[in-house]
Amino acid sequence: xxxxxxxxxxxxxxxxxxxxxxxxxxxxxxxxxxxxxxxxxxxxxxxxxxxxxxxxxxxxxxxxxxxxxxxxxxxxxxxxxxxxxxxxxxxxxxxxxxxxxxxxxxxxxxxxxxxxxxxxxxxxxxxxxxxxxxxxxxxxxxxxxxxxxxxxxxxxxxxxxxxxxxxxxxxxxxxxxxxxxxxxxxxxxx
Numbered sequence: 001x002x003x004x005x006x007x008x009x010x011x012x013x014x015x016x017x018x019x020x021x022x023x024x025x026x027x028x029x030x031x032x033x034x035x036x037x038x039x040x041x042x043x044x045x046x047x048x049x050x051x052x053x054x055x056x057x058x059x060x061x062x063x064x065x066x067x068x069x070x071x072x073x074x075x076x077x078x079x080x081x082x083x084x085x086x087x088x089x090x091x092x093x094x095x096x097x098x099x100x101x102x103x104x105x106x107x108x109x110x111x112x113x114x115x116x117x118x119x120x121x122x123x124x125x126x127x128x129x130x131x132x133x134x135x136x137x138x139x140x141x142x143x144x145x146x147x148x149x150x151x152x153x154x155x156x157x158x159x160x161x162x163x164x165x166x167x168x169x170x171x172x173x174x175x176x177x178x179x180x181x182x183x184x185x186x187x188x189x190x
Contacts, residue, residue, distance in 0.1 A: 001089040001093070007097075011027070011030075015039070016038055016040055017040055017041045017042075020032070020050075024050055024054055025053055031057070031080075032057060032058070033096075034050075035063055036065055036074070037063065037065070040154075041155070043063070044070065044073060044077060044136070045133065047074065047077045048078060051078040058081075058099040058102070059079050060080055060081045060096060061074045061082040062083050067110050068109075069188070069189050071106075073128075073135065075104070080105065081104060081105030082107070083107065125187060126171070127172070127189065133164065134164055134167060136154070137161060137164040138184070141168070141177050142181040142183070142189065142190055143181075143184075168180070
């Protein structure tokens, strides 16, 4: 749909985060469309690096993950906007045009989440106290993935995953993986 838009050109694609970062270092782009689910490192982990390399380069997150799961986290990490892959092509084009003009793009549902957070008088859900990596590991644990599977997918050691798990349980005041699963289900994170 982007290629069919007269004012836009696809300047390139990257298969993973390492390739994306290399291209951003060596080439000029007007905007990056970034997925959260990338091989190896997640888009949320790569986002701060993109902003370090090219602080003014707008990054629009386009993900299969629901907005309530990642949108606020992505925006806090430097994304110029967040859309789900279920968004209309018109909304995608609108978002791209807006972020390339240096503005932020938020959908009405993300705007509602922001207002709700303001209404909470600073009380944030427990999962918002986690780092991006901790949040990613927490969702994987809650989804039933084994430490070995998580370690393989994230390209880290099993001990690292277990360390993350211990920190997550401590920060969230939970005692078991079942507690994390229950919490994730109650907060629509899965």
